[in-house]
Amino acid sequence: MNEVKLYLTPLLQRRHTLCQWQRSLHALSVNTFGLCALTQVVFPFYFFRLRIWTASKICGTLNMLQPLRILFRPKWMVSRSSASYVSRMRHLNKIKEEDEACRAALQSGNIFLYHKLAPLLRRTDSGIYQLPALQTKDVEEILEKLGEDKEMVKESILINCTEQNEAQFSFDVGAIEQAAVEELCRGTFVDLRKAFFLLRGSEAPLVARGQALLRWHQTNGFCSSTGQPTQRNQSGSQRVCHSSGITYYPKMSPVVIVLVSDGKRCLLGRQSTFPRGMYSALAGFCDIGETMEEALRREIAEEVGLEVESIQYSGSQHWPFPQSSFMVACHATVNPDKTHVSVDKVELEDARWFSLEEVQEALAIKAPPRNNKGEPTVFWVPPSYAIANRLIQEWANQQHLKS
Numbered sequence: 001m002n003e004v005k006l007y008l009t010p011l012l013q014r015r016h017t018l019c020q021w022q023r024s025l026h027a028l029s030v031n032t033f034g035l036c037a038l039t040q041v042v043f044p045f046y047f048f049r050l051r052i053w054t055a056s057k058i059c060g061t062l063n064m065l066q067p068l069r070i071l072f073r074p075k076w077m078v079s080r081s082s083a084s085y086v087s088r089m090r091h092l093n094k095i096k097e098e099d100e101a102c103r104a105a106l107q108s109g110n111i112f113l114y115h116k117l118a119p120l121l122r123r124t125d126s127g128i129y130q131l132p133a134l135q136t137k138d139v140e141e142i143l144e145k146l147g148e149d150k151e152m153v154k155e156s157i158l159i160n161c162t163e164q165n166e167a168q169f170s171f172d173v174g175a176i177e178q179a180a181v182e183e184l185c186r187g188t189f190v191d192l193r194k195a196f197f198l199l200r201g202s203e204a205p206l207v208a209r210g211q212a213l214l215r216w217h218q219t220n221g222f223c224s225s226t227g228q229p230t231q232r233n234q235s236g237s238q239r240v241c242h243s244s245g246i247t248y249y250p251k252m253s254p255v256v257i258v259l260v261s262d263g264k265r266c267l268l269g270r271q272s273t274f275p276r277g278m279y280s281a282l283a284g285f286c287d288i289g290e291t292m293e294e295a296l297r298r299e300i301a302e303e304v305g306l307e308v309e310s311i312q313y314s315g316s317q318h319w320p321f322p323q324s325s326f327m328v329a330c331h332a333t334v335n336p337d338k339t340h341v342s343v344d345k346v347e348l349e350d351a352r353w354f355s356l357e358e359v360q361e362a363l364a365i366k367a368p369p370r371n372n373k374g375e376p377t378v379f380w381v382p383p384s385y386a387i388a389n390r391l392i393q394e395w396a397n398q399q400h401l402k403s
């Protein structure tokens with residue numbers, strides 16, 4: 001039930017980003033070259049290479065003159081100085097692995113506060129919500145002011161590091177009175193689902209990552225083999241049971257999410273727990289030992305009784321609700337002569353084919369109109385931060401280019 005709430009207020013605007021156009025052109029180029037063979041998956045290597053090619057088409061011919069080696073690099077490696085990226089990743093890895101280095105990094109690092117897994121947000125004068133990054137000494141001061149042991153700050157969990165190599169940590173103050181911390185920090189602890197709507201850019205994935213790590217530590221305090229307490233390393237990248245020697249690492253459950261098309265329409269489904277009128281791409285957890293392609297084909301067969309003919313990788317996303325999932329997003333096609341949908345009513349309330357016009361209308365909705373009970377009254381799709389939205393947007397762009 002909670003899961004549905006994240007879709008209630010789609011505040012963020014959908015943007016036709018360069019990436020989306022690149023992906024659309026990429027998809028079109030794949031079709032043009034007749035590469036819709038059975039079970040075709042575009043691996044990240046090939047995918048990124050084509051993305052760079054399509055970006056060059058859009059931006060003019062200049063990029064085409066880049067040295068060939070650039071063509072084999074992902075986009076983020078092209079747009080950034082690789083030296084700074086490499087040094088940042090090496091620095092991050094060092095503080096992740098070495099306790100002493102991590103303790104030193106914490107002294108000058110940034111800390112994001114959570115209260116019982118709800119992140120602290122601060123509203124700026126211009127009404128924008130931000131994730132306040134506190135310094136370690138600030139957090140120590142807050143703890144002391146509230147009569148707590150300032151050493152508690154050492155329980156912070158490493159999340160990432162900034163472009164300036166400053167380490168970023170998450171720290172849960174759930175044992176302390178919420179209002180007192182909010183007052184001292186001039187902020188509010190907000191449920192993560194709401195925070196996802198309020199934050200912009202890279203702050204949403206960052207806050208989700210911080211929460212996912214805190215949640216994992218809070219629920220993995222004991223060894224499942226011996227029942228003994230597990231001990232974390234300084235960065236929080238692992239927990240060890242010294243009795244059995246077992247090391248535990250934070251985990252994500254792989255989920256495949258797929259937008260099925262018959263060439264002209266796309267298939268969307270809804271669960272009974274979704275808000276009224278909302279349809280999404282079909283998703284399902286991978287079974288152990290399955291490949292992504294096997295999971296995708298199985299889920300589509302189980303949920304809607306269709307056989308997938310071709311698969312095209314689109315992208316991925318860490319999804320923190322209700323617990324960490326690793327969403328692998330794909331487009332898939334079915335034979336246009338075999339499109340009869342038979343819905344598994346245990347899994348889905350409904351699934352049906354939608355035309356480009358219907359999808360475009362749904363994508364244009366910022367916030368669905370509601371009846372007097374507050375229920376949406378039209379067909380709408382998940383908000384832009386969900387990878388389902390990206391798949392639907394990509395499909396619509398591709399259809400638009402085809403027509």
Ligand SMILES: NC(=O)C1=CN([C@@H]2O[C@H](COP(=O)(O)OP(=O)(O)OC[C@H]3O[C@@H](n4cnc5c(N)ncnc54)[C@H](O)[C@@H]3O)[C@@H](O)[C@H]2O)C=CC1
Nearest residue numbers: 253255280283284285319321322325327382386387388389
């Ligand atoms: N980011 C996005 O755009 C979207 C994300 N999702 C996410 O994808 C995931 C899967 O979607 P649904 O299948 O609709 O979810 P669901 O929550 O309806 O789960 C379906 C079934 O999978 C099983 N299950 C639950 N947790 C599992 C786990 N960790 N490993 C293996 N099996 C598990 C349970 O039997 C459950 O009934 C959910 O976490 C959902 O939040 C779904 C749609 C869009």
